[in-house]
Amino acid sequence: MREDVSASGEEAVERLRTLLRFPTVSRTDGSADADAFAGYRAALRELFPRTFSTLHVEAVADDLGILLRWPGRSPGDGAVLMAHYDVVPADEPGWQHPPFAAEVTEEDGDRRIWARGAIDDKNAVAGVLEAVEALVAEGFEPEHDVWLSFGGDEEVNGHAAAAAAAVLRSRGVRARLVLDEGGAIVRGQFPGIAQPTAAIGLSEKGIASVQLTVRQRGGHAAHPPRDGRTATSRLAAAITAISRPSRAFLPPVLEAMFATLAPLAHGAIGFAYRHPALLRPLLLRVLARGSDETNAMIRTTRIVSRLQGAAADNVLPETARAIVNVRVAIGARLDDAVEDIRRLVGADVEVEVLSGNDPSPISPVDGEAWRLLSEALAVSHPGVIPAPYGMLGATDGRHFTGVGPVYRFFPFELSNAELGGLHAIDESIRVSSYLRGIRFYEALLRRL
Numbered sequence: 001m002r003e004d005v006s007a008s009g010e011e012a013v014e015r016l017r018t019l020l021r022f023p024t025v026s027r028t029d030g031s032a033d034a035d036a037f038a039g040y041r042a043a044l045r046e047l048f049p050r051t052f053s054t055l056h057v058e059a060v061a062d063d064l065g066i067l068l069r070w071p072g073r074s075p076g077d078g079a080v081l082m083a084h085y086d087v088v089p090a091d092e093p094g095w096q097h098p099p100f101a102a103e104v105t106e107e108d109g110d111r112r113i114w115a116r117g118a119i120d121d122k123n124a125v126a127g128v129l130e131a132v133e134a135l136v137a138e139g140f141e142p143e144h145d146v147w148l149s150f151g152g153d154e155e156v157n158g159h160a161a162a163a164a165a166a167v168l169r170s171r172g173v174r175a176r177l178v179l180d181e182g183g184a185i186v187r188g189q190f191p192g193i194a195q196p197t198a199a200i201g202l203s204e205k206g207i208a209s210v211q212l213t214v215r216q217r218g219g220h221a222a223h224p225p226r227d228g229r230t231a232t233s234r235l236a237a238a239i240t241a242i243s244r245p246s247r248a249f250l251p252p253v254l255e256a257m258f259a260t261l262a263p264l265a266h267g268a269i270g271f272a273y274r275h276p277a278l279l280r281p282l283l284l285r286v287l288a289r290g291s292d293e294t295n296a297m298i299r300t301t302r303i304v305s306r307l308q309g310a311a312a313d314n315v316l317p318e319t320a321r322a323i324v325n326v327r328v329a330i331g332a333r334l335d336d337a338v339e340d341i342r343r344l345v346g347a348d349v350e351v352e353v354l355s356g357n358d359p360s361p362i363s364p365v366d367g368e369a370w371r372l373l374s375e376a377l378a379v380s381h382p383g384v385i386p387a388p389y390g391m392l393g394a395t396d397g398r399h400f401t402g403v404g405p406v407y408r409f410f411p412f413e414l415s416n417a418e419l420g421g422l423h424a425i426d427e428s429i430r431v432s433s434y435l436r437g438i439r440f441y442e443a444l445l446r447r448l
């Protein structure tokens with residue numbers, strides 16, 4: 001069925017397409033198309049002129065971050081809406097439509113926009129700004145301050161969001177709600193629940209880079225140690241030791257999820273949702289075997305992402321190094337995860353935490369923020385059930401710990417196929433899904 005798109009909706013679609021055409025790609029080697037980033041930021045000002053003239057605008061992190069403050073009518077705890085405008089590279093072959101052309105196709109009466117960033121996360125930047133622009137035009141002012149924070153390096157390090165959060169902390173800003181990217185509105189994403197659900201992340205796993213180093217005297221590869229113990233073989237043993245799955249447990253965020261879903265599910269699954277403590281061993285087995293994602297929910301994971309040995313083919317390595325990407329389960333602590341690694345690899349392997357942070361605090365499901373999100377959802381997406389969950393990936397939202405309770409949610413309806421476009425080829429969004437997302441932001445802003 002064709003979404004009834006008004007003239008203003010058509011203009012919103014064109015604005016999103018304009019913004020999607022800037023190749024604001026973040027790369028881990030630090031190279032970036034500076035003109036694309038500057039062009040994107042200039043385009044925002046042109047496309048949303050009322051917003052950029054009415055709100056207080058400041059640049060953070062060398063212009064990479066854009067922080068806007070919409071003054072409220074009265075003092076009191078404000079709110080922060082976040083999103084990021086950088087994207088991951090789109091170099092993979094096989095795109096049906098060029099990733100920065102924002103081409104539109106039509107199927108079954110609904111149009112689709114194809115582009116890198118269509119669902120991660122330029123749709124949220126533009127969606128928030130569409131809602132603000134419309135409300136400013138009608139003379140609306142929020143009850144309390146509303147901050148908009150748009151980062152330009154979420155996909156690499158999130159320095160812009162960290163800088164924006166530091167600005168808010170330095171000014172003593174307390175938010176009653178911080179909203180960043182996260183779960184989406186998807187059918188069938190929770191077992192046993194027939195209704196479409198909005199997955200709202202209450203927390204995210206911790207993330208760390210841990211370096212393992214083994215040192216040994218070097219020499220010629222033609223006469224290696226008789227026992228075969230080289231720096232690389234000792235490192236290999238350490239990697240094997242940490243590659244075993246860590247202990248599984250039910251993170252507290254899952255209890256909130258089960259409690260919300262329990263009244264909606266029937267049969268064995270409904271019983272399990274209602275009695276998670278009783279069925280803990282069974283639930284852990286089901287989740288461990290369910291999928292890579294459900295397995296990652298219930299434990300800290302460790303994978304070796306990078307390896308380094310000798311500098312040449314015929315040299316005994318003096319040092320062998322591995323970088324372990326650690327994702328700390330919600331409810332666990334980074335320090336304990338590092339202790340586990342030390343214990344598993346043994347004393348002759350050096351263990352160094354290069355960077356890392358604990359899992360984020362769990363935002364409440366019984367407070368004002370959750371109520372505001374639920375009310376806005378009921379306006380934009382009637383019948384959709386808000387469901388708390390814990391995010392596996394890291395978002396810019398983690399930098400806002402301490403500013404206010406952080407919720408991680410995209411108000412966009414996505415199919416599993418569309419979710420498959422995240423960080424992959426053929427990223428796209430349906431026009432109807434995008435326009436409804438704007439309605440969510442508008443409904444939320446009216447309540448802030």
Ligand SMILES: [Zn+2]
Nearest residue numbers: 120121154181
């Ligand atoms: Zn993202």
